[in-house]
Amino acid sequence: MSFQIIDGNALAKKIRLEIASRTAALVKKGIKPGLAVLLVGEDPASQVYVRNKVKACEEAGMHSLLERLPADLTEDALLKRIHELNLDPCIHGILVQLPLPKHLNSHIVIESIAPEKDVDGFHVANAGALMIGAPIFRPCTPYGCMKMLESIDYPIRGARAVIVGASNIVGKPMAMLLLQAGATVTICNSKTKDLSAHTKEADILVVATGRPKMITADMVKPGAVVIDVGINRMDDGKLCGDVDFESVKSVASAMTPVPGGVGPMTITMLLLNTLEAAERL
Numbered sequence: 001m002s003f004q005i006i007d008g009n010a011l012a013k014k015i016r017l018e019i020a021s022r023t024a025a026l027v028k029k030g031i032k033p034g035l036a037v038l039l040v041g042e043d044p045a046s047q048v049y050v051r052n053k054v055k056a057c058e059e060a061g062m063h064s065l066l067e068r069l070p071a072d073l074t075e076d077a078l079l080k081r082i083h084e085l086n087l088d089p090c091i092h093g094i095l096v097q098l099p100l101p102k103h104l105n106s107h108i109v110i111e112s113i114a115p116e117k118d119v120d121g122f123h124v125a126n127a128g129a130l131m132i133g134a135p136i137f138r139p140c141t142p143y144g145c146m147k148m149l150e151s152i153d154y155p156i157r158g159a160r161a162v163i164v165g166a167s168n169i170v171g172k173p174m175a176m177l178l179l180q181a182g183a184t185v186t187i188c189n190s191k192t193k194d195l196s197a198h199t200k201e202a203d204i205l206v207v208a209t210g211r212p213k214m215i216t217a218d219m220v221k222p223g224a225v226v227i228d229v230g231i232n233r234m235d236d237g238k239l240c241g242d243v244d245f246e247s248v249k250s251v252a253s254a255m256t257p258v259p260g261g262v263g264p265m266t267i268t269m270l271l272l273n274t275l276e277a278a279e280r281l
């Protein structure tokens with residue numbers, strides 16, 4: 001059976017060119033899309049992610065603002081800053097990097113972002129819109145996964161999709177997008193019994209658990225398309241996904257690599273959401 005790597009870097013590059021040209025057209029009309037990224041504390045992985053998000057914005061010709069805030073910032077101070085950004089006409093998208101330090105309630109913080117600037121799509125207004133099949137902002141990681149499936153012309157209608165991981169950021173919105181595209185969807189979680197009985201049924205397998213290489217070849221249906229959302233740092237410093245790429249590639253028909261798969265697509269969809277927020281004005 002033939003095997004195809006779904007190249008997230010190449011797809012991201014192509015979509016970012018389109019985003020840059022739409023951005024330039026908007027700038028000509030006097031609107032420069034602007035994204036504010038708030039990072040509270042000094043989580044090393046988060047620092048890398050936010051730097052990449054801001055850099056991608058600048059490369060696309062957008063305005064970006066990275067605010068590094070102290071780990072002991074009070075919730076009131078964070079809410080006040082978000083309120084100011086909600087009113088700032090130069091800012092079209094607001095992203096608060098998660099996870100937040102434990103003393104901050106992420107639900108309260110996310111709900112304080114104006115829904116029309118919530119480019120992560122995490123606000124309940126946006127999560128609800130997605131749930132009823134009328135999305136305004138699709139959460140960036142699942143949105144990027146859908147674009148990757150589209151890029152290989154995968155016939156999603158009628159396919160069996162299994163998602164391993166039920167987070168609000170990836171698993172649940174991924175399920176909604178696949179359902180909307182006509183897939184029959186199962187969401188597995190950490191309490192699922194006999195996980196491989198589910199994963200082996202999947203035509204489309206999406207894995208977002210944060211557990212390195214947990215999906216092995218014996219858990220995958222021959223010919224399945226496998227989307228690996230995990231990014232884990234191994235003891236030797238190398239990155240790996242939640243899927244054991246080396247073994248699964250002999251069973252799957254297509255798979256996303258780590259790095260160079262879902263990661264660059266997540267940032268690309270953030271740019272697209274920010275652009276669309278500005279275009280809607």
Ligand code: GUN
Pocket residue numbers: 095096097098099120140141169
């Ligand atoms: N932390 C991990 N993924 C994400 C994401 O997509 N958005 C935000 N805001 N924080 C994250």
